[in-house]
Amino acid sequence: xxxxxxxxxxxxxxxxxxxxxxxxxxxxxxxxxxxxxxxxxxxxxxxxxxxxxxxxxxxxxxxxxxxxxxxxxxxxxxxxxxxxxxxxxxxxxxxxxxxxxxxxxxxxxxxxxxxxxxxxxxxxxxxxxxxxxxxxxxxxxxxxxxxxxxxxxxxxxxxxxxxxxxxxxxxxxxxxxxxxxxxxxxxxxxxxxxxxxxxxxxxxxxxxxxxxxxxxxxxxxxxxxxxxxxxxxxxxxxxxxxxxxxxxxxxxxxxxxxxxxxxxxxxxxxxxxxxx
Numbered sequence: 001x002x003x004x005x006x007x008x009x010x011x012x013x014x015x016x017x018x019x020x021x022x023x024x025x026x027x028x029x030x031x032x033x034x035x036x037x038x039x040x041x042x043x044x045x046x047x048x049x050x051x052x053x054x055x056x057x058x059x060x061x062x063x064x065x066x067x068x069x070x071x072x073x074x075x076x077x078x079x080x081x082x083x084x085x086x087x088x089x090x091x092x093x094x095x096x097x098x099x100x101x102x103x104x105x106x107x108x109x110x111x112x113x114x115x116x117x118x119x120x121x122x123x124x125x126x127x128x129x130x131x132x133x134x135x136x137x138x139x140x141x142x143x144x145x146x147x148x149x150x151x152x153x154x155x156x157x158x159x160x161x162x163x164x165x166x167x168x169x170x171x172x173x174x175x176x177x178x179x180x181x182x183x184x185x186x187x188x189x190x191x192x193x194x195x196x197x198x199x200x201x202x203x204x205x206x207x208x209x210x211x212x213x214x215x216x217x218x219x220x221x222x223x224x225x226x227x228x229x230x231x232x233x234x235x236x237x238x239x240x241x242x243x244x245x246x247x248x249x250x251x252x253x254x255x256x257x258x259x260x261x262x263x264x265x266x267x268x269x270x271x272x273x274x275x276x
């Protein structure tokens with residue numbers, strides 16, 4: 001059933017083939033949504049071309065969705081820049097006619113340092129993308145959804161790190177904890193407008209950026225990457241890492257009519273690894 005037929009979804013951080021964002025885009029497209037794929041497109045300091053969805057890859061992925069019959073556009077977007085955010089959301093409505101779903105997926109998880117050695121520039125970059133970016137995009141989406149008067153869905157991609165601490169990831173953990181707070185407050189304010197706001201909290205997923213974490217923490221624990229991943233799997237009740245599609249399925253549920261009365265939640269998608 002195409003439960004999102006006639007709906008339009010904008011997904012941030014969706015310009016990398018193996019990333020969560022593109023998996024979410026494919027899943028929502030399968031439910032009938034038109035898709036606005038967005039990503040930084042142009043590299044900048046601390047956000048090099050191998051860490052972002054480049055303009056070329058973003059266009060390529062949008063073309064793949066169109067080839068499969070989905071209405072899709074590629075929109076470069078710097079989530080940390082207010083002007084860029086407003087322009088991207090205007091472009092979405094102009095190109096696709098409306099906005100019904102926002103998935104705040106853009107994030108930085110590769111700037112990893114011991115607390116005492118964390119540069120302020122790294123802290124600012126992580127907080128800027130993971131938290132301020134989600135705020136700016138949520139604000140832009142809320143304005144459009146309220147104006148349309150037909151409700152909507154905002155889904156924030158948080159993390160197991162939104163509920164538990166991890167060494168050498170102070171900025172990331174703080175930003176994801178903050179994202180759950182933003183989710184809850186937004187849900188309270190936007191509920192009267194029929195807009196639900198929820199977070200999805202995956203455990204580790206080996207995306208392109210997840211592979212960076214694998215290598216870092218394998219070195220930290222004095223293990224090979226495979227030894228590190230094997231130990232991780234043993235600690236998860238389901239005995240496997242998370243997959244991109246696990247998160248995408250949770251997002252699809254929260255965007256569907258089945259979740260019409262679910263809001264303000266931070267849903268664990270962790271194979272039982274995170275239970276509180």
